[in-house]
Every structure is written in C-alpha cells, then in structure tokens.
Amino acid sequence: xxxxxxxxxxxxxxxxxxxxxxxxxVSLSLTCRQLRLLLNEGTLCWRTIxxxxxxxxxxxxxxxxxxxxxxxxxxxxERREAFAKASPFSASIIGHGSAFLYKQGILCSISGSSIRVxxxxxxxxxxxxxxxxxxxxxxxxxxxxxxKISLLSYCDEILALHYERKAKPVDSWLIAVSTKVGTPxxxxxxxxxxxxxxxxxxxxxxxxxxxYGTHSGVGTHGHREWRIHGVSxxxxxxxxxxxxxxxxxxxxxxxxGFTVAFEIHDGYFYALSNQxxxxxxxxxxxxFYHCVRFPLxxxxxxxxxxxxxxxxxxxxxxxxxxSWTDMSLQADESTNALIIVESRxxxxxxxxxxxxxxxxxxxxxxxxxxxxxxxQTSSPAVGPSAGPALPPDDPFVALLASDNxxxxxxxxxxxxxxxxxxxxxxxxxxxxxxILARTKLxxxxxxxxxxxxxxxxxxxCSNPSSPAPCLRLRIGSRRLAPAIPDDNDEQxxxxxxxxxxxxxxxxxxxxxxxxxxxxxxxxxRYAPITMWPPPAxxxxxxxxLHGILNPPLPAGSAYGKTLxxxxxxxxxxxxxxxxxxxxxxxxxxxxxxxxFDRAIGRVWTGEEGAGDGVDSxxxxxGSELQMRSRWVAGRAEACRxxxxx
Numbered sequence: 001x002x003x004x005x006x007x008x009x010x011x012x013x014x015x016x017x018x019x020x021x022x023x024x025x026v027s028l029s030l031t032c033r034q035l036r037l038l039l040n041e042g043t044l045c046w047r048t049i050x051x052x053x054x055x056x057x058x059x060x061x062x063x064x065x066x067x068x069x070x071x072x073x074x075x076x077x078e079r080r081e082a083f084a085k086a087s088p089f090s091a092s093i094i095g096h097g098s099a100f101l102y103k104q105g106i107l108c109s110i111s112g113s114s115i116r117v118x119x120x121x122x123x124x125x126x127x128x129x130x131x132x133x134x135x136x137x138x139x140x141x142x143x144x145x146x147x148k149i150s151l152l153s154y155c156d157e158i159l160a161l162h163y164e165r166k167a168k169p170v171d172s173w174l175i176a177v178s179t180k181v182g183t184p185x186x187x188x189x190x191x192x193x194x195x196x197x198x199x200x201x202x203x204x205x206x207x208x209x210x211x212y213g214t215h216s217g218v219g220t221h222g223h224r225e226w227r228i229h230g231v232s233x234x235x236x237x238x239x240x241x242x243x244x245x246x247x248x249x250x251x252x253x254x255x256x257g258f259t260v261a262f263e264i265h266d267g268y269f270y271a272l273s274n275q276x277x278x279x280x281x282x283x284x285x286x287x288f289y290h291c292v293r294f295p296l297x298x299x300x301x302x303x304x305x306x307x308x309x310x311x312x313x314x315x316x317x318x319x320x321x322x323s324w325t326d327m328s329l330q331a332d333e334s335t336n337a338l339i340i341v342e343s344r345x346x347x348x349x350x351x352x353x354x355x356x357x358x359x360x361x362x363x364x365x366x367x368x369x370x371x372x373x374x375x376q377t378s379s380p381a382v383g384p385s386a387g388p389a390l391p392p393d394d395p396f397v398a399l400l401a402s403d404n405x406x407x408x409x410x411x412x413x414x415x416x417x418x419x420x421x422x423x424x425x426x427x428x429x430x431x432x433x434x435i436l437a438r439t440k441l442x443x444x445x446x447x448x449x450x451x452x453x454x455x456x457x458x459x460x461c462s463n464p465s466s467p468a469p470c471l472r473l474r475i476g477s478r479r480l481a482p483a484i485p486d487d488n489d490e491q492x493x494x495x496x497x498x499x500x501x502x503x504x505x506x507x508x509x510x511x512x513x514x515x516x517x518x519x520x521x522x523x524x525r526y527a528p529i530t531m532w533p534p535p536a537x538x539x540x541x542x543x544x545l546h547g548i549l550n551p552p553l554p555a556g557s558a559y560g561k562t563l564x565x566x567x568x569x570x571x572x573x574x575x576x577x578x579x580x581x582x583x584x585x586x587x588x589x590x591x592x593x594x595x596f597d598r599a600i601g602r603v604w605t606g607e608e609g610a611g612d613g614v615d616s617x618x619x620x621x622g623s624e625l626q627m628r629s630r631w632v633a634g635r636a637e638a639c640r641x642x643x644x645x
Contacts, residue, residue: 006034022052026077045069056333080448082596084477086530090595091548098588101151102566102573117179134185139192156207172198204264208237209296217247223278230299263329265338268293277405285408287312305365311412321345330446358420417522424526431529443567450477461536471549476529551590570597
C-alpha cells in the first residue's frame with residue numbers, strides 16, 4: 001500500500017527535502033497541516049537556510065540567534081513572494097532631505113547642515129543626527145560656507161562624502177565619517193583626502209578600507225581612463241604610504257550603471273565594463289565584458305587579475321537601444337558569488353520590434369592552470385585562447401586593417417537560467433509598456449528573479465483636481481517550472497503531446513528523462529506583469545497609498561519633478577524634488593520607503609495587532625497627511641467591499 005509523504009519517517013522526509021528547492025520546501029509545507037508541522041521542525045529549517053540562502057540577511061540573523069531558523073525561512077519566502085507579486089508590506093514617508101544614500105538597511109539623508117542616519121531594519125533604532133559643521137571646519141577653514149556636500153558611499157558605519165566649494169570647485173575633499181552611536185561629533189572624522197580631480201568621482205568602502213576613483217587618467221592611446229585610489233581606515237589594515245593610484249589600462253567606459261560598475265565584495269575590489277573599444281569599430285563581431293579585480297590590501301598592478309573575454313553577445317543578434325541599458329553587480333544569496341546583471345533593449349535579429357531582456361553572468365577569472373574559466377553555475381566564458389582570433393570564412397575579415405581592434409568568439413547558447421525576457425518567451429502579456437521618459441527607476445532583483453520599473457502612469461487615475469501622473473510599481477517575475485509541463489505551462493510545440501486532454505484531465509506529454517541536475521537545464525514560468533498600487537478609486541486603502549507614493553510638492557511643480565531612487569532585495573527608497581530645483585542643491589523633498597519585508601513594516605507602523613499604526617504630520621497648510629500604510633492580514637476582502645479604511 002503506498003504511503004503518503006505525511007506518514008513517512010522524519011529522517012526520510014529530511015532526505016527528500018534535501019533534493020528540493022527553497023520554494024518547493026515551503027510550498028510542500030503549505031499542502032497540509034501534518035507536513036507543515038514536520039517541515040517547520042528546527043533542524044530542517046536550519047538545513048533549508050544553510051543550503052539555499054546562507055548569505056541572506058535572514059540567514060545572518062538566524063546565525064546570530066536574533067531570530068529562529070523557522071522565522072528565517074518564513075521571512076525569506078514572504079519577502080521574495082511579496083516582491084515577485086508586487087505586494088509590498090508597507091509604504092512610508094520616512095524623511096525629508098536634499099540628498100540621500102541607502103545601503104545595508106541604513107538611510108543617510110542630508111538636511112541643511114546635518115546628516116540624519118536611520119536604521120530602517122532595526123525596530124528599536126531611533127534616528128540620529130550628525131552635525132557637519134565641526135567635521136567640515138576641521139578639514140577646511142571656510143567650513144560650510146558655499147559648500148556642496150554629496151553622499152558617495154556607506155558601509156559598516158562609515159559614510160564617505162564629497163565636499164567642494166561652489167565658487168571654487170578645485171577646493172575638493174573626500175571625507176570619511178563614522179556614524180557609530182555615541183561617538184561625539186568632534187571625533188567622527190575618520191579620514192580626509194584632498195582631491196586633485198573629482199571627474200566622475202565615486203567611492204566604495206568597508207570598515208577598514210576606502211577606495212575612490214576618478215575618470216582622470218590618460219592612457220597611451222590618448223583616451224581617459226579610471227584611476228583607483230585606496231586609503232586605510234584603521235591601524236590593522238595598512239596600505240603602504242606613497243602607494244600610487246592604480247590606473248585601469250584599456251578599461252573602456254565612463255557612465256556609472258550603464259557602461260561601468262564598481263563594487264567591493266568579499267575582500268576584493270571589482271571593476272566591470274561592457275565596452276570593448278574606445279573607438280567605434282566598423283568591422284566587429286563579438287562583445288565581451290571586461291572585469292578586473294584586486295585584493296583590498298594590495299592595490300598593486302601585480303595583484304590585478306583581468307578577464308576581458310567574458311562573453312556578452314554577438315553583434316549579429318541585433319542593434320541595442322543604449323538608453324535602456326542598465327548594469328550592476330549583485331551578490332548571490334545562495335553562493336555569495338558576484339553576478340553581472342545587465343538589462344538590454346534590443347532589436348532582435350534586426351527586426352522592427354524592441355524587446356527588453358535581463359541577462360545574468362557569473363564572473364570568473366583564469367586560474368594559473370587554465371586560461372578558459374567556466375562554471376557549471378554560470379553561462380560559458382570565453383578564454384583568451386578559445387578558438388581563432390577571427391571568424392573563419394567571413395568576407396569581412398579581408399576588410400580589416402592593422403589599426404582595427406576587432407573581437408570575435410564563437411556564439412554561445414542562451415540558457416534560460418541566465419536570460420529573463422520582459423514578457424516571457426510564449427506569454428502574450430497585455431501589460432502596458434512605458435516610454436523611457438515615464439520610467440523613472442529600473443532594477444532587477446536577483447534573489448527572486450523579478451524586474452521592477454517605477455513608472456509615471458498618466459492613465460491610472462482620472463482626477464481633474466490632480467492631473468499629474470501616478471507613481472506606480474511595475475513588476476514582472478518568473479519561477480522554476482516543473483520538469484513535466486502541466487496545464488499552467490505554455491503549450492508545447494505541435495506533435496510533442498500524445499493526448500489532447502478533456503475537461504479537468506491533465507495533458508500527457510512525452511517527456512524524456514531529465515539529464516543530470518544542472519542550472520543550465522532550468523525551465524521557467526513567467527507571471528503576468530503586475531502594477532501596484534491599484535487605482536485610487538479602487539478602495540480607501542488605494543487612495544491612501546497614492547497619497548503616500550505621490551506626496552505633495554510645492555505649488556507649480558505638478559508636472560516638473562525629479563526622482564532619485566535605489567532598490568535592493570527587500571525595499572525601494574526614493575526621493576522626489578521639484579524639477580526647478582535642479583541647480584539648487586539645498587531644495588529638499590520627501591523620502592519614501594516601499595518595503596517588501598514584513599519586519600521593516602513593523603518598524604514604522606508599530607507591533608502586530610496595534611491597529612493601522614498610522615502617523616500624521618502637519619503641513620504648512622494645516623492639513624494632515626497620513627504617512628504610513630501597512631499590510632494587515634484579512635484586509636483584502638475589506639478592500640473589495642470598500643470598507644477597508
């Protein structure tokens with residue numbers, strides 16, 4: 001007599017779950033009460049976290065015994081589901097400033113002559129204020145007079161900022177400030193560096209090192225190149241005095257987030273470019289990523305590792321609309337590997353229709369014994385010796401001159417695991433598309449395979465009193481599909497099935513035995529693209545959310561506003577400012593948080609069961625603005641009835 005899963009011994013069930021994915025384990029626990037009790041056992045939850053997401057924030061909290069492993073599983077699953085389904089847990093107006101920086105759950109915002117530091121992830125953390133006047137006065141005699149302050153980087157309670165005088169841009173300093181609780185303002189200065197150039201200045205830091213770069217070097221070819229400088233922030237990690245800046249030779253690209261990206265990860269500084277040549281090549285075949293890295297404690301040319309043959313695409317795949325290109329480096333929650341994430345809008349095969357696709361690629365460097373790095377968990381990389389230097393039997397080869405810098409490598413397969421099309425391969429998604437001018441923020445969440453666009457929707461609400469477009473999330477996601485297709489999957493090609501199926505009877509397909517488990521074999525289901533929040537007239541909650549996401553700005557700026565934002569794996573933070581303040585850096589605006597983490601929602605709305613947790617703030621006109629909204633279990637039915645608020 002066959003035995004059901006809930007009747008199996010726990011040891012057998014434990015072994016079965018070791019072959020399941022994270023989502024499958026949670027889904028299995030939701031099938032019945034008995035399996036839920038078994039799969040919520042502490043040892044199995046520990047195994048699930050340490051196997052599938054050992055480098056997530058939830059895993060670190062569980063390892064530090066701040067939460068249980070059962071809570072870590074629940075929070076990870078809920079956070080991913082909320083993001084993938086465009087169902088945030090909370091939305092809040094969390095501050096006001098002229099500029100902000102958000103990383104590691106810490107929000108740093110400038111307001112006047114002070115910096116406000118807020119730990120969004122810590123429920124017991126109160127905002128603290130750091131006065132800039134004593135810090136800047138210890139660096140330059142003019143203090144904050146005519147000062148322009150820019151926030152560059154934050155990590156491990158160290159904030160890097162850039163000071164320059166508006167009337168004298170050559171008076172430029174990079175300053176590292178400690179944000180530790182209890183540190184007197186007079187002792188917060190960690191490092192100060194006078195800058196020779198601030199051209200395209202950026203900074204990345206840890207608790208021990210501060211690295212900054214400027215696009216100020218000049219190569220032998222006459223083009224500008226990046227120069228990377230390193231500074232030690234403590235006595236235990238010392239960079240030798242007099243160490244010259246490291247110039248990234250033949251490293252092409254100058255637009256941060258579009259053609260180049262820089263990141264510190266796991267003790268290394270990484271620089272990435274998606275360009276292969278300073279000049280336009282009339283004859284070229286293949287595009288590669290160019291990546292370099294070096295250890296933080298050794299910023300020397302002999303410690304530099306380079307791979308300029310990480311396969312990107314063939315030019316024959318079609319032209320690219322560069323206006324939509326975005327590139328970043330993200331750490332994988334499962335392996336802690338650094339992943340290239342790039343979105344490109346392309347005219348595939350030279351067709352008339354543009355399609356946007358999100359590509360991922362793991363970074364690999366040639367080892368001492370091999371020049372062709374490749375991994376079972378990444379798409380193929382092409383080494384320096386892979387194949388001939390030019391395509392065989394191509395008539396364009398005869399047109400090459402000695403000064404051409406053509407690149408070629410054999411075409412590589414586009415595995416679905418590393419290619420996420422915006423609308424899916426077979427899904428006719430009716431979701432609206434938005435032009436670039438209406439798409440204010442674009443990002444990709446690697447942890448849940450979802451892209452997010454923050455758009456201005458002029459067709460959301462027909463409100464004559466407020467004709468400005470509504471800010472809304474536009475999210476599309478995908479998840480692993482079963483090896484054997486079912487009714488919810490895309491229909492297979494003709495001839496692939498042996499039964500037509502009637503009524504509720506499932507279709508039967510001839511599916512060959514799967515090959516050995518590999519990330520290269522994955523199939524995906526693509527969810528329809530979802531917009532959030534719903535129109536304001538849907539229910540009182542929706543109207544309230546629109547008031548939070550579209551806070552009022554000074555009169556006359558309804559059609560003129562700028563938006564700056566950042567997205568991580570659990571939240572979106574953005575700031576709105578009147579467009580006319582583009583040259584006025586002191587003009588501030590509201591800072592809004594959209595959270596996909598239930599725990600972050602509790603920070604701003606009180607404990608569970610404490611009502612809506614809505615706070616209000618008085619504006620100049622005397623009207624109240626409800627600043628925070630939190631998801632409450634069971635409210636969906638009330639929203640449908642219009643009795644939610």
